Amino acid sequence: MYDIELNPSEFKLFRTYIYERVGISLSEQKSMLIKGRLNRRLHELKLQSFRDYYDYLVNDLSGEELLFFVSAISTNVTSFFREEAQWRWLQEHLPELISTKRDKKIRIWSAGCSSGEEPYTILMFLQNHLPDFESWDIKILATDISSKVLTHAVAGCYELKQIEQLPKNIVVQSFEKIKNNDEIKYQIKPFLRDKVTFRLYNLVTDEFFFKNKFDMIFCRNVMIYFDDETRHQLIGRFAQLLSKGSPLFLGSSESLTTHKETLKLSGSSIYKKL
Ligand SMILES: C[S@@+](CC[C@H](N)C(=O)[O-])C[C@H]1O[C@@H](n2cnc3c(N)ncnc32)[C@H](O)[C@@H]1O
Numbered sequence: 001m002y003d004i005e006l007n008p009s010e011f012k013l014f015r016t017y018i019y020e021r022v023g024i025s026l027s028e029q030k031s032m033l034i035k036g037r038l039n040r041r042l043h044e045l046k047l048q049s050f051r052d053y054y055d056y057l058v059n060d061l062s063g064e065e066l067l068f069f070v071s072a073i074s075t076n077v078t079s080f081f082r083e084e085a086q087w088r089w090l091q092e093h094l095p096e097l098i099s100t101k102r103d104k105k106i107r108i109w110s111a112g113c114s115s116g117e118e119p120y121t122i123l124m125f126l127q128n129h130l131p132d133f134e135s136w137d138i139k140i141l142a143t144d145i146s147s148k149v150l151t152h153a154v155a156g157c158y159e160l161k162q163i164e165q166l167p168k169n170i171v172v173q174s175f176e177k178i179k180n181n182d183e184i185k186y187q188i189k190p191f192l193r194d195k196v197t198f199r200l201y202n203l204v205t206d207e208f209f210f211k212n213k214f215d216m217i218f219c220r221n222v223m224i225y226f227d228d229e230t231r232h233q234l235i236g237r238f239a240q241l242l243s244k245g246s247p248l249f250l251g252s253s254e255s256l257t258t259h260k261e262t263l264k265l266s267g268s269s270i271y272k273k274l
Helices: 008-022 030-044 050-059 064-073 084-098 117-129 147-155 168-174 228-241
Strands: 105-111 137-144 175-180 183-188 196-200 216-219 247-250 263-267 270-273
Touching (some): 008 050, 008 064, 030 064, 050 064, 064 147, 084 117, 084 247, 084 263, 105 117, 117 137, 117 168, 117 196, 117 216, 147 196, 168 175, 216 228, 228 247, 247 263
Parallel strands (some): 105 137, 105 216, 137 196
Antiparallel strands (some): 175 183, 263 270
16 A cells, blocks of 8 residues: 655645646545545656656656546546437437438537447447438547547457447447457447547647537536536537537536527437527
């Protein structure tokens, strides 16, 4: 057991730095979390204090340590078909959402996609509910701040326990069984993986480079770490990037208190661009 103390002035240094670099707002209560989760890291790096670790973090120009820090204090928890009510909403509203799509192009952004379950679920859903699925030009942009989860997402390999709750027909349609170093894994089939582009992207500090509008944006269980101002700015940008009538999906514990003139509540944490 390691036990290096994190004093209040050191905590403030981390709090300011993380807010500026990532937009994550650390409350005082997070001091224990940082101490607990980062102690082992200090030992690995042979550092004597959190002040030394702070210097190490800010001087790491590769940005890798920042990603390590963010991963340590946040959660990447996700699953296939998370937030069931939203998939029911989408099933009901899909005919209306696609009714004007004469070019048969669908563009979706999964912002904060973690290890890929969310973008792959979108494809599994569309495969089963979009008439004539093969004839559509579907592209999903899936982004996250963590390179570790993205590596997992690109491979699209999951364990049995992650997929055993899925309906059998979806498993057969979307996964193939592969042997990986004596381990059995279930990999998303290439024709689905090909429709997703995974990118490392920080929602708070990276520029919005997008040329085209999106038909859906999913940003679920990501903004929980952000403060009101950061959330406000991000939602404003999402609203600009959505085409008229298109939905923004948030996590079920998240709701909008601003941008009511452009985003109207339409379902469980689902907002439609007016
Ligand atoms: C709890 S997971 C949610 C995954 C998925 N959206 C879902 O609801 O199942 C939150 C993800 O947001 C990512 N994240 C946190 N801050 C971020 C930021 N500033 N920019 C991009 N991604 C971020 C984390 O790395 C993590 O993978």
